[in-house]
Amino acid sequence: MALWPRDDAPTLDTTPEGSSYVEVTATDVDLLAESATGPALLAETDGGEAITVQVAPEHLEVIEPGDRIRVLTLPQAGGAAPYVFVDLVRGPPMALLAAVLGVLVLAVARLRGLGALAGLVVAVGGVLGFTVPALLTGGPALPVALVTASALMFVLLYLAHGVSIRTSTALLGTLGGLLATGVLAAWATGATHLNALSGEYALDLRAAAPEADLQGILLCGIVLAGLGVLNDVTITQVSAVWEIRALSPAATRRELFRGGMRIGRDHIASTVYTVAFAYLGAALPLVLLVAMSDRTLLDSLTSGEIAEEVVRTLVGSIGLVLAIPLTTAIAAALVPAPSAAPFPAATGSSTDDPDPAPTPAV
Template sequence: MPTSRHDGHGHGHSHGSSGLPDVPVGPRARAVVYGSLLVALVVTVIGLIVLWPRGELPVLQTAPDGASYQRMTVTAVDPDSADATISAEDGAGTTVTVQLGAEYLDVLHPGDAIRVLVLDPTLTGGTPTAIFVDLVRGPPMLLMALVLGVLVLVVARLRGLGALLGLAVSVVGVLWFTVPALAEGRPALAVALVTSAALMFVLLYLAHGVSLRTSTALLGTLGGLLATGLLAAWATGATHLTGLSGENALDLRQLAPEANLRGILLCGIVLAGLGVLNDVTITQAAAVWEMRALSPAAARWDLFRGGMRVGRDHIASTVYTVAFAYLGAALPLVMLVAMSDRTLLDTLTSGEIAEEIVRTLVGSIGLVLAIPLTTAVAAVLVPGPQRAEVPAVG
């Protein structure tokens, strides 16, 4: 009977979450991976300390003095008025009349919850006056979030829980660090790279567990992030993108005059490609590890070629996935472009459209570069080919 091989720590093969035997890894490979990640972690922590915002985030006041936002319930809709006129009341029974555009006639019905801006009665002659702001969409959105959370936990179990925790950490991290740092005018490329690296250190280990396989994917992700950040910095300058084409750009400039709008655009490009980049690096690292587990005698070059066959399929699907994601998000803008009397080249290179195209191109280039990088790192770090042991005769 062939004897089982043991790694440098004296442990035999065990079965991981994939159902395939774990691949024993030598101390040198572990030292290279964790040493490299330790350096990256130290740089990230120093970046967080240096770039951490010192002041308070500016507050955008959307309600005039004496006014307040309130939630009310629609009690009646009058479709015969010049505009859509609705009656609404709050929990205390106070009733107000609200006028809004006729396009809401098919949307609002008695019993719907709306958010209104109630003006100071002393400014309106003592009559309760309210301005329609928006519909209340919180309950159905919360329901969808709960359904997603339950499905993720049921299907992915502990890894799903890690992914959900990682999502919460990402939102908190962007709101606590990235947004205030950009508002204070911190260097956008540095903020983008430090934010992305810090989030990846937390997200990958939370969602996929602490292992050399995950660490290899993290190395590939950090390399792809660096390439994406440098490319985004070059692209925003070379294409003369200003960040002024968005509808909120002028408001942002007035509220946070120290913020660099082009820098905010650059940071957004890097963050936009973060999720897809993480996905491809995890897949590539896992593919190489699984191939080593199934083919202990395969040469490293064969592992790299096999991983790249998986990677090429991933590239083919991911590139148009990214494109469709941006296309769907900007569909109203695409419709306006399609109906424009300008030439196709003129419209594609106009400010807001160019921003979306550059975002798609930079993200796609970053993930394409990350695939061979991660595959090569994984192929080098997995144990070398094992020779089959021949049983002694006699």
């Protein structure tokens, strides 16, 4: 509540006065109708009206007849209302992908999948409702990032995995990893003099929201970027310790920690390059441009946007590595005490087996 933005966030007007956005269907992209403003393509409105849409030459290479496109109408310019190409309409295929994901998650994960989808909606709403306005109005980046991530973890973990000691253990490990990631990100962005000015939209953002701290936004992005993978490793480590306890009811807590760390080491080895490949894939066009330059590898890695991606990868990986032993230690301390009696498995009771083996006679 103390960090909640009190001022209204700045808004960016993208629609000229008297104009509007409409969706039309491209009909002929091979015929370039040269006009005073450059090349154009032919399209048809939903009402069947044939129109000419002004478009940049580079977009003609990706538009095909039958594609739905979004255009801007400028009725105040001249006699006939011209149309200017804005973007392709991508909503329907994206909605289809989201629907397929939702169906698969519900079919495979069932109630937990439903909780995860609900948590995803809450997470997006939390970021748009709190984090974005707080950053745009000049809120302190590190507290905003940590509060956002912590609050979302409370909701996401309990919605997806239920209220239990196991979930609470994973939450403690996640919060510890978040704190380490946030502190390290704050130091790294300052020590490496990252200011986010080399980004594609940095100058536009500074002009539209002068109160926003670009370096702080970069810091907040580093914390939020590692949140999903951090949650994954903490849940996995807690589940591993609980399963080891189920298989070895008499094992000591030290033995549980050692067993969990054996699994954690494999997790570290796979997760580190998973994070690296995720950032590499997101920044691949930038990597291609850097690869064509005549600069040395060290100069490329320490300059501009490449340095931001490198620091983001290193900080996120360090946070993950620290979270695994921390979570494993907490899980080993909070798991039920050693017992000679069989420990109930976390996956369910023996009734889950449709055809249990008969008990041998004594």
